[in-house]
Amino acid sequence: MKKAFFLATVTALMLPIAANAERTGEELYNGKCVxxxxxxxxGAPKLGDAAAWAPRIAKGAEALLATAKTGLNAMPPMGTCMDCTDTELTAAIDHMLSHSK
Known part of the structure; x- marks a missing residue:
């Protein structure tokens, strides 16, 4: 019995730890951006305000991601989401844009 428990414990410890699932743009928006x-x-552009988002959209996706990462004016770097990946930030940006065109 002890040997089986020991083997099960060792096996469990050797399994790769699952990476955290990436959060959706909506989840990030609702948790951070909102x-x-x-x-x-x-001066943050409001969700749904097409006129406020238009000049930002014109700059392109890479520029929006760069701004989100470095911050701008009162917006802090990473928009306070210091553990966000580029993919997650892009998803949050896409979420805001899809509701603001």
């Missing part, structure tokens, strides 16, 4: 982008705090 704080400023729902009300337009400090």
């Amino acid at each position: 704080v400023c982008h729902a009300s337009g705090i400090a």
Whole structure:
């Protein structure tokens, strides 16, 4: 019995740890971005405001990601999501854009 438990424990420890699943753009928006982008705090373009998002959209996806990563004006780097991947940030940006065209 002890040997079986030991082997099961060792086997479990040797299994690769599953990476955290990436969060969706909607999840990130609702958890992080909404704080400023729902009300337009400090000039943040509001979700759904096509006129405010148009000049940002014109800059292109890479520029929007770069801005999200470095911050701009009152927006802090990574939009306060210090553990976000580029893929997750892009998904959050895409979520906001899809609701703001």
